Amino acid sequence: ELLRLLRLARPEAGIMALAIVLLLISSAITISIPFSMGKILDLVSQSRIQEHSTSMDDRTASFAIIFSGLLVLFTIGAAANMTRLVLMRIAAERTVMRLRRLIFDNIMHQDLSFHDQNRTGELISRLSADTVVVGKTITNNISDGMRNLTMASVGVGIMMYTNPNLTGIMMLIIPPAAGAAIYYGRIVRNLSKQTQNAISETTKVSEEKIGKMRTVRAFSQENREVARYGDAIQNVYDIALRDGRATAVFYAGMMYSGNLLMLALLYFGGQMAQANEITVGELISFSMYTVYVGGAMVGLTSFFSEIMKGLGASTRLFTLLERPRNIEQATGITLPAVRGRVRIEDLTFAYPTRPDTDVFRGMCLDIPAGMSLSFVGTSGSGKSSIAQLLLRFYDPQSGRITLDGHDLRTLNPSWLRRDVIGYVPQEPSLFAASIRDNIAYGVPDATPEAIEHAARLACAHDFIMQFPDGYDTMIGENSVGLSGGQKQRIAIARALLKNPTILVMDEATSALSSTDEALIAQGLAQAARGRTTITITHRLQSVTDKHAVVVVDGGRAVEFDEPYKLLQNPEGAFSQLV
Numbered sequence: 001e002l003l004r005l006l007r008l009a010r011p012e013a014g015i016m017a018l019a020i021v022l023l024l025i026s027s028a029i030t031i032s033i034p035f036s037m038g039k040i041l042d043l044v045s046q047s048r049i050q051e052h053s054t055s056m057d058d059r060t061a062s063f064a065i066i067f068s069g070l071l072v073l074f075t076i077g078a079a080a081n082m083t084r085l086v087l088m089r090i091a092a093e094r095t096v097m098r099l100r101r102l103i104f105d106n107i108m109h110q111d112l113s114f115h116d117q118n119r120t121g122e123l124i125s126r127l128s129a130d131t132v133v134v135g136k137t138i139t140n141n142i143s144d145g146m147r148n149l150t151m152a153s154v155g156v157g158i159m160m161y162t163n164p165n166l167t168g169i170m171m172l173i174i175p176p177a178a179g180a181a182i183y184y185g186r187i188v189r190n191l192s193k194q195t196q197n198a199i200s201e202t203t204k205v206s207e208e209k210i211g212k213m214r215t216v217r218a219f220s221q222e223n224r225e226v227a228r229y230g231d232a233i234q235n236v237y238d239i240a241l242r243d244g245r246a247t248a249v250f251y252a253g254m255m256y257s258g259n260l261l262m263l264a265l266l267y268f269g270g271q272m273a274q275a276n277e278i279t280v281g282e283l284i285s286f287s288m289y290t291v292y293v294g295g296a297m298v299g300l301t302s303f304f305s306e307i308m309k310g311l312g313a314s315t316r317l318f319t320l321l322e323r324p325r326n327i328e329q330a331t332g333i334t335l336p337a338v339r340g341r342v343r344i345e346d347l348t349f350a351y352p353t354r355p356d357t358d359v360f361r362g363m364c365l366d367i368p369a370g371m372s373l374s375f376v377g378t379s380g381s382g383k384s385s386i387a388q389l390l391l392r393f394y395d396p397q398s399g400r401i402t403l404d405g406h407d408l409r410t411l412n413p414s415w416l417r418r419d420v421i422g423y424v425p426q427e428p429s430l431f432a433a434s435i436r437d438n439i440a441y442g443v444p445d446a447t448p449e450a451i452e453h454a455a456r457l458a459c460a461h462d463f464i465m466q467f468p469d470g471y472d473t474m475i476g477e478n479s480v481g482l483s484g485g486q487k488q489r490i491a492i493a494r495a496l497l498k499n500p501t502i503l504v505m506d507e508a509t510s511a512l513s514s515t516d517e518a519l520i521a522q523g524l525a526q527a528a529r530g531r532t533t534i535t536i537t538h539r540l541q542s543v544t545d546k547h548a549v550v551v552v553d554g555g556r557a558v559e560f561d562e563p564y565k566l567l568q569n570p571e572g573a574f575s576q577l578v
């Protein structure tokens with residue numbers, strides 16, 4: 001699991017390697033300080049005793065060499081350190097960026113059944129919060145971990161060299177410290193997972209309530225939503241507090257044992273110094289190494305806990321990244337020319353989120369190329385579901401839908417959606433962009449003339465021109481700034497601009513008055529020429545001029561004929577609806 005996490009930083013391996021080299025340089029310089037300090041102190045104290053035997057000039061000269069040498073070294077160390085920090089930051093930010101792109105790419109390409117199951121706020125939280133935790137922990141920690149590891153081992157090496165006996169005493173602290181670190185690491189990993197979940201819970205609440213502000217306001221539920229959000233952040237706070245307590249105990253314990261160690265060092269070291277087994281300079285440099293090594297040990301344990309944190313936050317990212325997709329969007333054949341014949345053969349379908357409820361059971365329908373037909377049926381009978389299956393948002397459990405004789409599952413879904421089918425969804429949603437960009441969403445390089453033509457067919461041109469900014473009028477988020485009917489007409493224009501072979505309109509004119517609808521019908525009749533047009537509607541008076549009507553009921557197409565013929569049977573499903 002750790003390897004999988006570290007692999008995310010692999011593209012930064014070059015930068016990180018360079019950073020680690022610089023890190024080793026600056027650590028080597030830092031670690032040489034106590035050693036040279038001990039030497040200087042011994043030089044000073046010895047020279048005081050043996051003042052008569054060493055000439056003044058010799059002493060000054062060796063001091064000058066030592067000091068200027070150290071100055072140069074420190075400067076190099078500072079430069080190396082600075083460059084390392086910049087490089088590490090670059091690696092971290094690039095990893096976060098790459099992770100975000102990867103996650104967003106994955107979210108964009110996931111099956112719709114995945115989006116049925118996951119709430120927007122949760123996905124946003126993965127994208128914004130989890131990626132940062134994961135990206136930063138792996139890059140920053142690899143470098144910090146390396147430094148602490150070298151500091152600790154080199155420090156211990158020098159200590160061994162200076163005084164093996166004293167070092168032996170110091171090493172007693174390692175096993176209990178390592179044990180504590182592992183225990184603490186487990187707690188942290190768990191808490192980190194909980195934190196990320198709690199944060200995503202707050203995003204879920206805030207994202208949904210802010211997005212549906214008008215509904216909240218209309219029902220005057222602001223205070224309840226504030227309270228709900230309060231609960232969610234209280235949860236984050238509680239977990240953070242638990243994390244804080246664990247951290248406090250851990251770090252204070254580490255510090256405490258470090259200080260106890262210092263006490264032991266002074267006790268034993270002092271005795272050794274009195275017995276002249278160790279010089280004062282050595283004792284001082286030894287204690288400095290103890291501080292360094294102790295710091296590195298604490299660093300190593302926090303390295304461990306940070307990696308655990310990354311692991312905790314990465315679990316959810318990996319479940320997303322490794323989720324198999326049932327409908328690969330870019331694979332499959334494309335047809336050179338599409339005529340537009342659609343056949344539904346013995347179709348059985350249930351939504352993946354509700355597998356026990358069949359929406360269709362043995363549905364059959366043969367729609368000849370170029371036909372205009374209306375789908376009617378009671379609410380919830382499955383009219384919109386047909387459109388979703390036609391767009392291959394989902395695959396049926398059994399049976400198949402064919403286009404010009406090809407099973408939809410063999411066709412390239414991207415091509416099908418982009419080039420073949422024009423779709424006006426039942427609840428058209430427009431983007432927070434200009435009207436022009438919204439109409440051109442499926443054909444980004446459309447000419448202004450083509451956009452205007454599509455808008456005219458959809459009876460949208462006139463009202464668009466009444467806005468001061470015309471086609472450049474900005475639409476707000478959730479289509480704020482447009483009436484329901486205006487929104488629908490822009491959605492129709494957006495579908496028509498693609499010049500699709502098959503046009504599917506799901507209640508596309510439900511928000512318009514009958515007169516407006518009749519106007520649009522003319523434009524659409526013109527647009528329908530040469531296309532297969534499927535109109536899903538509740539307005540039965542508007543179906544009479546269509547070629548044919550399909551009545552959907554009980555998971556099947558129960559009637560399929562010209563409307564006046566269907567009306568001749570007063571017991572028929574269509575007559576009943578009328």
Ligand SMILES: Nc1ncnc2c1ncn2[C@@H]1O[C@H](COP(=O)(O)OP(=O)(O)OP(=O)(O)O)[C@@H](O)[C@H]1O
Pocket residue numbers: 116351353354359377378379380381382383384385386426
């Ligand atoms: N994403 C979904 N996940 C699970 N069930 C769904 C989903 N979408 C629709 N359903 C269910 O499938 C059935 C058919 O829904 P559909 O939207 O196709 O009906 P409809 O005929 O378009 O109704 P209306 O006329 O009200 O728009 C309904 O019972 C509905 O609850």
Ligand SMILES: [Mg+2]
Pocket residue numbers: 383384385426506
């Ligand atoms: Mg519907």
